[in-house]
Amino acid sequence: MATILKSKSFWIILTTIIILVSLINFSMEDAVWLTKIKDLFIKPFKPLHESFYVFNQRLKTTVEIILNYDDVRDENKRLRKRVAQLEAQLIRLKEIQYENERLREILNFKERNTKYSLEGARVIGRNPSNWFEEILIDKGKKDGLVLNMAVVTAKGLVGHITNVGDHWAKVQLIIDPNSAVSGMIQRTRDNGVIKGVFEPENRGLCRMVYLSPEANIVPGDLVISSGLGGIFPKGLLIGEIIKVSKDENQLLKHSLLKPSVDFERLEEVFVIKKISPLEEDIF
Amino acid sequence: MKRFFINFSIVLLIFTFQATMGDFIKVLGIKPDLILVLTCMAGLLKGKNGGGFAGIFVGLFQDILYGSFIGLNALAKSVTGYVVGIGAWSLYKGNLIIPFFVVFLGSIFHEIVVFCVLFALSMNPPFIPSLINTILPFAFYNGLIAVVLFKPVKKLRLYFVSL
CATH class of the missing domain: 2.40.10.350 (Rod shape-determining protein MreC, domain 2)
Structure with missing residues (x-):
């Protein structure tokens, strides 16, 4: 015991653990300073996140479409070359179609929900942990977002804002076990x-x-x-x-x-910034 | 300094890959933790201090960028890196079974530390179902990734050392 107490590394490890445990406690109680630190780090990495996320979504769509063509390719080898050409064309067209559908949905949703003041945002990242279900969006305080605002899509409720920086916000999804x-x-x-x-x-x-x-x-x-x-x-x-x-x-x-x-295919979301006073009375 | 920036860039790339494309490598609902795999490898290749330092560095970075609060990943990853360093540094590293088991056991240890912190914060995830359905498949998946990444990481490290 005395040897352990005299060891320098024992004290370094103990101090590190105490500091980290205190950090967990402090950051749970007061998130303001944590948001400031996060703001400092997230801002420079936002463009990198955005490009990776867009690439990921395109890759997913591409893989799905290619899988659909497997049977056709096996059945008709002579037409393989032609299929490949059509495939490339179709990927582009599908992208346009998906985008069209999404934009149409967004437009309909906005028209149907005039009672809400909505802010559209793009999803740029996701918490990699298996214990939390959270996403990062590209709008923040500068766009009028504040803590606890509800986040939705045309299909329904997504979650609420738990953390907000100048140009980003973190959203806890309704499928998060702590939500x-x-x-x-x-x-x-x-x-x-x-x-x-x-x-x-x-x-x-x-x-x-x-x-x-x-x-x-x-x-x-x-x-x-x-x-x-x-x-x-x-x-x-x-x-x-x-x-x-x-x-x-x-x-x-x-x-x-x-x-x-x-939730696997979240690309665009809406943040409900305000409910019109008339509707608020009903709620 | 140069080596630090190269390592930092690799860590940053892995982070971005994990956060934005993690769903793409999801198998049966389980996402691997590439950052944890990297931490265990640091412990295996550089010993307890290397593992502990790598763990605290990548853990803090993960907490700041994606964490709900600061310290959870820093604590879990630094302790895991340190413990892996103590247990595995002296092991023969020529056989790929070694990194598999080291990362497998390291992942279980890491998730138990995370579980304990969540428990202490009264989040109370169910232990046995989490162990069977999440922690063990997660650790196995990480182990497989370690087998794939071990040699390239070792080569990269040798390359950086020679710079």
């Missing part, structure tokens, strides 16, 4: 809390918990935000119930739901 959104079954108006799941077999899904045992829920029911908690406006689509079960003690029901947003 909690107050929601309700659209058909029966039963309330519950929507949380992300830890288990990999259900990754990408959410769980609706604290449902009353009398709640009349069936697979296929739609879940919307209830507006409780003040972060998410009422009425945003969250997803669809796919399985309903009861707790072991039969006191509460819980269910598994599939989010309406495809």
Whole structure:
């Protein structure tokens, strides 16, 4: 014991561990200084992130399209060359088509939701850890974003802002195991809390918990935000119930739901900056 | 200084690759941690101090860029790099089984440290399901990546040393 206490490396390791544990505590309590440090680092790496992310999305689309052509290529070898030419052309056209569809969706969504003041943003990165589900977007304080603003797409609720810099913001997705959104079954108006799941077999899904045992829920029911908690406006689509079960003690029901947003293919999102005063009264 | 900038550029590239294209290399819902693989290799090739230093450096960088709070990855990766350095530095490095097992065990150790911190912060992820469904496949995947990356990394290191 005395030898260990006299060892220089023991004290270095102990001090490092104490500093890091204190850092975890401090950064959890007050995120302002952490945001400033992050701002300093994220800003220079933003262009690199953006280009990698765009490349990744294009690569995904390309691979998907090439896989669709496998059968054709095997069946007709003589036309292989022609197929390759068409493939290249199709990739370009598909890109234009996807972009067109996305822009049309965005336009429709904006027209349908005049009650919200929306800020469009592009996804430029994702938390690499298996324990968190967070994305980085390219808009920040300078664009009028602040903490806890809800983030949506035309398909439904995405999450909320947990960290915001001058030109970036971090969004905690609703599939993050630490996220909690107050929601309700659209058909029966039963309330519950929507949380992300830890288990990999259900990754990408959410769980609706604290449902009353009398709640009349069936697979296929739609879940919307209830507006409780003040972060998410009422009425945003969250997803669809796919399985309903009861707790072991039969006191509460819980269910598994599939989010309406495809989190694997997030490219553009909207941040809800403001709700028109008239609508706010309703919520 | 020159070597530092070259290493820094490699780390930066791996970070960007992991954060933006991580989903592309996802298998059965599990993303590998290339940064952790790099940390374990530093421990294996450079010993406890090299591993610990690499871990704290890349961990802090990860926390600042992507972390929810600062210190989690720095703590987990520095301790993992250090422990791998103590346990594996003296091992024979000519056989690819060695980096596989070192990174496999290092990944399990790393995830247990992360798990303990999350537990201490009352996030309470379920341990046994996480171990079976997330930690073990994650460690196995990292081990496989280590087998692929070990020789190129070793060669790169030798190249940088000769600069």
